[in-house]
Amino acid sequence: MRKQTLLPISKRPLPTEPAWLHETSFLLEAGIHSAKTETTYRAGLRLFADWLQHFGRAGYSSKNSWPLSPDGLDTAVILAYRTWLIANRAQATVTTYMAALLGYLNYLDGMDALPEAVQPGKLQRQLARRPIERSQVEGVIDLDEARQAMPQILTYYDALPLPPQNDRYNRRLSLLRDRALVHVLYATAARISEVVSLNRSSVDNGYAKFAMVVGKGNKPRALHLRENAGPAIRAYLSERRDANPALFVAHSRNAQAARLTVTAAHNVVKKGVKALGLHEALSAHDFRHFRATQLLRAGMPLEVVQEFLGHSDISTTRGIYAPVLGVQVVSEWLDNIEASG
DSSP: OOOOOBOTTTOOBOOSSOSBTTHHHHHHHTTOOOHHHHHHHHHHHHHHHHHHHHHTGGGOOTTSOSSBOGGGOOHHHHHHHHHHHHHHSOHHHHHHHHHHHHHHHHHHHHTTOSOTTOOHHHHHHHHHHSOSSOSSTTOTTTTHHHHTTTHHHHHHHHHSOOOOTTOTTOHHHHHHHHHHHHHHHHHHOOOHHHHHTOBTGGGGGGTOSEEEEEOGGGOEEEEEOHHHHHHHHHHHHTTOOOOOOBSSBOOSTTTTTOBOOHHHHHHHHHHHHHHHTOOTTOOTHHHHHHHHHHHHHTTOOHHHHHHHHTOSSHHHHHHHHHHHHHHHHHHHHHHHHHHHO
16 A cells, blocks of 8 residues: 655645646656656645645635646746745755746746746746846756757758658658648747647648737737748648648547647657757757747847747846847957957
8 A cells, every 4th residue: 555645835645646737748848857857846846736725825725636727826926935945945955946847837838828927027037136046947048058959950850761652650741740840840939839739721831921820818920930941841731631720730540630739749859859969958949949049149129039939028038038148248248358358
């Protein structure tokens, strides 16, 4: 008989379900391959849930069964939880548990499932004012150098040899789909949920320069496909024989051409990351971060990048990406001064 475990604050019996919706897929997609790290991250998300329910924060209570929905979260309660952590846990634990929580929130953002009341820009500014060791483990600044390798994923899929057309496992179609998927992710810098929601008609079978989607907050916006994605989409659709209107579908023998899921799309990118030996934390959402910083470095105005990414508030764009550009500007000045000195 399994020994009953209690929650750390309330001392209630530990539920058998994960603490949060999408928690299991987050741990998978975050690139957490260490069993010890996965256990620690799970414990961090569990503590956050127990804290919310025990103290009755943000409308959560012990009456709520797990997995909890993140819809009740807001920026203020996350900052309050961090303050409680600092007062009640060791510094290393605070850093790791906040990394787990922020990683989970970023994952929700990538799925277009982040609650409206959680404002990433404001949250990052507040966290930066009271750093622990790093305000965000593997944050935008931390992974900026690793993200410069994201275009290699396009090259990787483009270079893979196409299986024959009579392959009964549909590996040819799957590879053509994967090529188109990573090209769309790169071209649009879209959230993964927006990309898998695309239909063939919305991209005009690969000839459209942009596609309209309903993004975060139920707001329509344009995804700019340009010529970065068009050829790959056309090559893929030219060999499709199913009737599904979805742009990206599953091609395994038992999938019946169902629309590709967010998790399956993430796995396509993670496969490329692993095959190329890139930083294990890189995922589909890093195409979005890479393109944003790429465009800002090229001189695109902040408000244009805001529109490109679909941020409703320019402070979100500034809060996430300004620190990266600040590091670049200071480094360039230091290089110039030292070179002339």
